[in-house]
Amino acid sequence: MGNRNGEDIGQLLDDAEKHFLAHISLDCVVFGWHANELKILLLKMKNLDRLALPGGFVMHQETMEEAAIRTLRERTGLENIFLQQFQVFSDPLRSDPENRAKDLEKMGVNRKRAAWFRQRFISLGFYSLVDFSKVDPRPDIFSDACSWYNLGDRGTMVLDHDHILQTALGVLRTQLNHQPIGYNLLPRKFTLPELQKLYETILDRKLDRRNFQRKVFSYGILRSLDEKRTGVAHKAPYLYSFDLRQYQKALKLGLQGGW
Amino acid sequence: MGNRNGEDIGQLLDDAEKHFLAHISLDCVVFGWHANELKILLLKMKNLDRLALPGGFVMHQETMEEAAIRTLRERTGLENIFLQQFQVFSDPLRSDPENRAKDLEKMGVNRKRAAWFRQRFISLGFYSLVDFSKVDPRPDIFSDACSWYNLGDRGTMVLDHDHILQTALGVLRTQLNHQPIGYNLLPRKFTLPELQKLYETILDRKLDRRNFQRKVFSYGILRSLDEKRTGVAHKAPYLYSFDLRQYQKALKLGLQGGW
Numbered sequence: 001m002g003n004r005n006g007e008d009i010g011q012l013l014d015d016a017e018k019h020f021l022a023h024i025s026l027d028c029v030v031f032g033w034h035a036n037e038l039k040i041l042l043l044k045m046k047n048l049d050r051l052a053l054p055g056g057f058v059m060h061q062e063t064m065e066e067a068a069i070r071t072l073r074e075r076t077g078l079e080n081i082f083l084q085q086f087q088v089f090s091d092p093l094r095s096d097p098e099n100r101a102k103d104l105e106k107m108g109v110n111r112k113r114a115a116w117f118r119q120r121f122i123s124l125g126f127y128s129l130v131d132f133s134k135v136d137p138r139p140d141i142f143s144d145a146c147s148w149y150n151l152g153d154r155g156t157m158v159l160d161h162d163h164i165l166q167t168a169l170g171v172l173r174t175q176l177n178h179q180p181i182g183y184n185l186l187p188r189k190f191t192l193p194e195l196q197k198l199y200e201t202i203l204d205r206k207l208d209r210r211n212f213q214r215k216v217f218s219y220g221i222l223r224s225l226d227e228k229r230t231g232v233a234h235k236a237p238y239l240y241s242f243d244l245r246q247y248q249k250a251l252k253l254g255l256q257g258g259w
Numbered sequence: 260m261g262n263r264n265g266e267d268i269g270q271l272l273d274d275a276e277k278h279f280l281a282h283i284s285l286d287c288v289v290f291g292w293h294a295n296e297l298k299i300l301l302l303k304m305k306n307l308d309r310l311a312l313p314g315g316f317v318m319h320q321e322t323m324e325e326a327a328i329r330t331l332r333e334r335t336g337l338e339n340i341f342l343q344q345f346q347v348f349s350d351p352l353r354s355d356p357e358n359r360a361k362d363l364e365k366m367g368v369n370r371k372r373a374a375w376f377r378q379r380f381i382s383l384g385f386y387s388l389v390d391f392s393k394v395d396p397r398p399d400i401f402s403d404a405c406s407w408y409n410l411g412d413r414g415t416m417v418l419d420h421d422h423i424l425q426t427a428l429g430v431l432r433t434q435l436n437h438q439p440i441g442y443n444l445l446p447r448k449f450t451l452p453e454l455q456k457l458y459e460t461i462l463d464r465k466l467d468r469r470n471f472q473r474k475v476f477s478y479g480i481l482r483s484l485d486e487k488r489t490g491v492a493h494k495a496p497y498l499y500s501f502d503l504r505q506y507q508k509a510l511k512l513g514l515q516g517g518w
Contacts, residue, residue: 023280024381064349064381085347088383090323122283122323124347177513178437254436 009074010141013109016116020057025121026064027055027161028072028083029168032132032148033185036197038204039132039148040165041076042157046107046144050158053165054146055123068126076146077138083126086171090122094160103158107142127168131185173203178254180221180247191229191237192216219255221247268333269400272368275375279316284380285323286314286420287331287342288427291391291407292444295456297463298391298407299424300335304417305366305403311417312424313405314382327385335405336397342385345430349381353419362417366401386427390444432462437513439480439506450488450496451475478514480506 012019030041042051056071058064068083097118104114132148139146149155157165175181182190182198196212216222223243228236271278289300301310315330317323327342356377363373391407398405408414416424434440441449441457455471475481482502487495 021282021379021381023282058349058381060379061351063351064347088323088344088347090317092320092322120280120319122280122317174513254433 013113013116016057016113019059021060023120023122024058024064025055025123026058026068026071027053027089027123027125027164028068029053029125029127029165030072030076030078030081031127031129031168031172031202032135033129033198033201034131034133036201037132038151038201040151040154041078041132041137042147042149042154043075043139043143044145044147045103045158046142048103048106048158050156051149051154051161052143052158053161064124065126068124075140075143078130078135081128081130081135083128085124085126087125087167088122089125089160089164089167091160092120094123095121100159109142123164125164125168127171129172129181129185176202180219180242180250180255183242183244183247189225189227189239189241191239193237195240219246219250221250272372272375275316275372278318280319281378282380283317283323284314284382285317285327285330286312286348286382286384286423287327288312288384288386288424289331289335289337289340290386290388290427290431291394292388292457292460293390293392295460296391297410297460299410299413300337300391300396301406301408301413301416302334302398302402303404303406304362305401307362307365307417309415309417310408310413310420311402312420323383324385327383334399334402337389337394340387340389340394342387344383344385346384346426347381348384348419348423348426350419351379353382354380359418368401382423384423384427386430388431388440388444435461439478439501439509439514442501442503442506448484448486448498448500450498452496454499478505478509480509 028041032039032041041054043054045052054072054075056067056075058067059070062070064085065083068085069081072078072081072083097120101114101118104117105111109117137146137148151169156162176199181202182195185198186194192213195216196207196209199212200207221243222240225239225241227239229239230236287300291298291300300313302313304311313331313334315326315334317326318329321329323344324342327344328340331337331340331342356379360373360377363376364370368376396405396407410428415421435458440461441454444457445453451472454475455466455468458471459466480502481499484498484500486498488498489495
């Protein structure tokens with residue numbers, strides 16, 4: 001995974017007025033799942049005690065989606081991540097211009113650049129769910145660290161980023177009810193308890209085994225492999241894989257969309 | 260329903276740079292349903308052969324939601340409409356600045372005002388579903404007419420408004436699968452065939468009566484009234500009303516959200 005050279009980002013922001021549209025920003029909420037842990041990708045800002053979602057601005061010839069992908073690459077090193085827009089955050093008080101300028105000065109951002117940050121920004125939130133064991137986040141020049149945090153103990157966040165994160169989590173949980181999930185997160189062959197664990201981790205509660213199985217089977221997205229997990233002491237569980245054709249159809253239509 | 264004085268809107272736009280944030284716009288897709296017809300609220304632009312969604316801009320101290328409500332009031336006279344944001348449209352080519360300026364001049368918009376419109380706008384789409392027999396749309400100073408059009412024969416639209424409308428329609432249809440619909444559209448007491456007709460009109464296809472009834476009953480949002488429609492020749496159908504408590508719960512959680 002590549003990262004844009006830190007000095008380039010600095011240069012870009014020094015000329016922010018020239019490169020970016022005024023008033024519009026974006027923030028990326030990247031959830032990471034692996035081995036039944038759900039985490040969130042955050043930046044530890046330089047000289048600040050607060051964390052931030054990787055966020056950025058929009059160049060004159062970019063769509064919001066292109067800007068989000070570029071921002072995530074520049075600020076965290078993550079590439080080829082599918083990002084989905086979910087909500088616009090537009091409270092005029094979401095950022096206090098004076099506090100923001102002070103924070104930026106603490107972080108070593110020069111005065112000219114800090115001035116541009118004082119304007120009001122309306123931010124579009126994007127979210128994504130990736131396997132955190134497969135990506136290698138790296139901080140940009142404004143951050144001391146870029147790492148995966150547990151949802152439960154992540155510390156204070158800048159601006160309204162905590163609200164953006166909570167909203168994204170709600171959207172992800174709702175998505176579980178209407179779209180299949182798990183492809184690219186589970187191994188190609190998985191057991192039903194493994195799939196259930198994925199759902200339980202995201203929903204943060206236990207599910208009834210029988211209800212869960214009845215429901216996922218009713219979607220028609222699972223293929224039974226007539227093959228068992230080997231190397232297990234007793235009662236080896238059967239393996240399944242996703243029926244990709246049905247999975248994609250369900251993604252498009254919503255799991256229970258048929259009237 | 261009141262409408263802002265036309266000259267006020269003109270004045271507002273003459274000083275657009277002072278009043279509005281640059282680069283950000285919004286467009287309202289207002290669907291109207293009544294007696295099994297689904298319509299869309301559009302403006303017929305002055306001296307143009309094309310129709311437009313009611314759209315506008317954001318004042319410095321407004322949220323996007325507040326701006327959408329004000330815009331709809333100013334441009335169509337509609338008040339107290341619940342608008343839901345659904346997607347940001349950000350293709351840099353969604354508007355050709357030269358064409359836009361020419362159109363505005365044809366509509367009698369002065370040169371100073373037209374210049375401001377040449378900039379790139381990223382637009383947030385809002386949608387709503389109302390009973391079109393209960394509202395009284397009125398055009399603003401830029402429009403010859405503001406009226407309800409059939410979805411099937413509505414003529415050419417400006418910019419990417421056709422794409423925004425189609426996207427909103429997809430969102431409305433998806434919403435049918437995951438949220439209850441009908442409150443504020445149907446009379447307080449209604450029959451199951453009336454409810455089914457509402458769904459069929461929005462989905463634009465026939466539904467199987469038995470499947471439909473099984474499904475809506477399973478949501479627990481209907482209250483059987485033990486009362487029949489009077490004045491019907493034979494086989495008078497039973498009346499139902501929405502169980503508002505269950506309806507609101509389903510609105511919040513999604514109809515089949517439980518795992």
